[in-house]
Amino acid sequence: MxxxxxxxxxxxxxxxxxxxxxxxxxxxxxxxxxxxxxxxxPDALIQAVVEAMAQGHNQYAPMAGLLQLRQAIASKVETQHGHAYSAESEITVTAGATEALMSSLLALVHPTDEVVLIDPAYDLYAPSISLAGGKAVRVPMRPPEKDDPSFRVDWNRVEAAITKNTRMLVLNFPHNPTGLILKTEDLDALEVLIRKHPVLLLSDEAYEHIVFDGQIHLSPVSRPLLAEHTVLVSSFGKTFHATGWKTGYCCAPHHVMREIRKVHQFTVFSVSTPMQAGISRYLRESDAVSxxxxxxxxxxxxxxxxxxxxxxxxxxxxxxxxxxxxxxxxxxxxxxxxxxxxxxxxxxxxxxxxxxxxxxxxxxxxxxxxxxxxxxxxxxxxxxxxxxxxxxxxxxx
CATH class of the missing domain: 3.90.1150.10 (Aspartate Aminotransferase, domain 1)
Incomplete structure (x- = not known):
């Protein structure tokens, strides 16, 4: 028994x-x-996927994703944030942002490693850290107050949570659930932190194109120093109202991406081919996110x-x-x-x-x-x- x-x-x-x-x-x-x-x-995106199926894009895609989609992602990120990623070695198409996050944590976090989470934190992070053998260290935001009814990140408190065992800090901006976005002063604080503590940054940017009141999304990868330490994760499902398609991606320096791909290939191997082909065409032929x-x-x-x-x-x-x-x-x-x-x-x-x-x-x-x-x-x-x-x-x- x-x-x-x-x-x-x-x-x-x-x-x-x-x-x-x-x-x-x-x-x-x-x-x-x-x-x-x-x-x-969007109708044009659905049509692009349907035509991809009709044209025979129905077998396994390359493990890292269709090259034309990775090239489109590289172009999008460079235009948006000014950082150039290699489509061949630094971008992987994933089964949604969820798989990108899980594969990154499993690949990069080792037993006894600590990972700092900023609360309130999306509920995927802590279990994924546990499965990797690591320990989540929680740092709460300052909650809303009567005179300032917004959450606030205390970067001094975040830095104080970093120890010799800290492997990674997880970021999630635009932030679910608070709706906060990173400002210039936040990136300044992160640069100071990374200079003193060269940990990895896992940046969950699933809502990167949904920012209001004339503001813009500031990704850590817009700063060269931070980009060297960052795994950027995003979601086509959130961007294109197609959450059930479970198609996302991650970008990282090649030596980091090499480790993520080792987990990705044995988790899903590759992602739906017609979805990739359709999204790739849609990104090329439309002003998809403005x-x-x-x-x-x-x-x-x-x-x-x-x-x-x-x-x-x-x-x-x-x-x-x-x-x-x-x-x-x-x-x-x-x-x-x-x-x-x-x-x-x-x-x-x-x-x-x-x-x-x-x-x-x-x-x-x-x-x-x-x-x-x-x-x-x-x-x-x-x-x-x-x-x-x-x-x-x-x-x-």
């Missing part, structure tokens, strides 16, 4: 995103929780305007397709309790921000905040807002 199975992730269950999406379906609620659009990718900030800013602003008729107070979102709302006017203890009740009784699903902390039930993880996804049709947002007006009946007194 086999010995009882010993879990490699004993403290991990299903993700909060799957849990709230299942609850939304059960309650027939509008799902503003999980981050996926309820509209289709309209995204305006497109999503209209949705952000629509949601903010509608929330004025509810007890939920929106925080400022600089990027991503998420908006945090302060629900402190309502009477509740834990964010997850509110999110569940909201789904059952109001018919709108959200994500409690406490889920992005190591102990979601702790007071330090609960700041009366919920995350709403506005990557939805206008009609979907309007219906959700109409339902959320029902929260006025929940106000004390």
């Amino acid at each position: 086999l010995n009882p199975l010993s879990s490699k992730l004993p403290d991990i269950g299903g993700t909060i995103f799957a849990e709230m999406s299942a609850l939304a379906q059960e309650c027939q609620a509008i799902n503003l929780g999980q981050g996926f659009p309820d509209y289709s990718p 309209g995204l900030p305006g497109f999503y800013q209209k949705k952000r602003d629509r949601l903010i305007a509608g929330l004025k008729n509810t007890p939920l107070r929106p925080l400022h979102a600089e990027g991503t397709f998420f908006l945090l709302v302060d629900a402190s006017a309502l009477d509740f203890k834990l964010e997850k309790e509110l999110a569940i009740r909201l789904t059952h009784e109001i018919g709108v699903a959200s994500i409690p921000v406490s889920a992005f902390y190591p102990d979601p039930g702790s007071s330090s993880a609960n700041h009366h905040l919920l995350r709403l996804c506005f990557a939805k049709k206008d009609a979907t947002l309007d219906e959700a807002l109409e339902r959320l007006e029902g929260l006025k009946a929940w106000l004390p007194g």
Whole structure:
């Protein structure tokens, strides 16, 4: 008889995103929780993929990805950030940003290594670090305050968390869930940190093209010193409203990418060929990303305007397709309790921000905040807002 199975992730269950999406379906609620659009990718992109299938692009792609797509990525990154990557040796097409992140962590983190995470942190990071044998070291942002209702990164506190065992610092900007973007002073602080502590930077930039109010996305790879230490990860699924296609990429210096590819080749080997061919053509033939900030800013602003008729107070979102709302006017203890009740009784699903902390039930993880996804049709947002007006009946007194 086999010995009882010993879990490699004993403290991990299903993700909060799957849990709230299942609850939304059960309650027939509008799902503003999980981050996926309820509209289709661009027609020209779909047509490019269909034609790629018809033209015979249906067998394995090269392990690192179709060369023409890697070349298109290299051109895009150089135009956007001024850093030149070799399409042959420094770019790999992955099964979404998720696989890029997992393969990078498995390849680069060793047992006893420490990896610094900035909380609230996307829930993929810590389990991936554990599977690699490393240890996650959590550094919380300063949470919103009455006089400054935004999260803030304390780079001095981040630096203080770095030890002789630190292998990597994980960055996620534009930030999920807070919507923060990096500013010039943040890159300055990172350069100071890297000069003193030459650790690796894993930069999750899945929402790189969704930045608002005339600002631009500043990637660490826009600074030569930081680029030498950075693995850049991004997602075509997020960019082109095609999350189910699971197509992303990572870029890194060749000696780092060589190690990532060793894991990638035994994880998925290669990524869907017609998707790669179609995306490659679409990038070459269209101005594929310039309209995204305006497109999503209209949705952000629509949601903010509608929330004025509810007890939920929106925080400022600089990027991503998420908006945090302060629900402190309502009477509740834990964010997850509110999110569940909201789904059952109001018919709108959200994500409690406490889920992005190591102990979601702790007071330090609960700041009366919920995350709403506005990557939805206008009609979907309007219906959700109409339902959320029902929260006025929940106000004390």
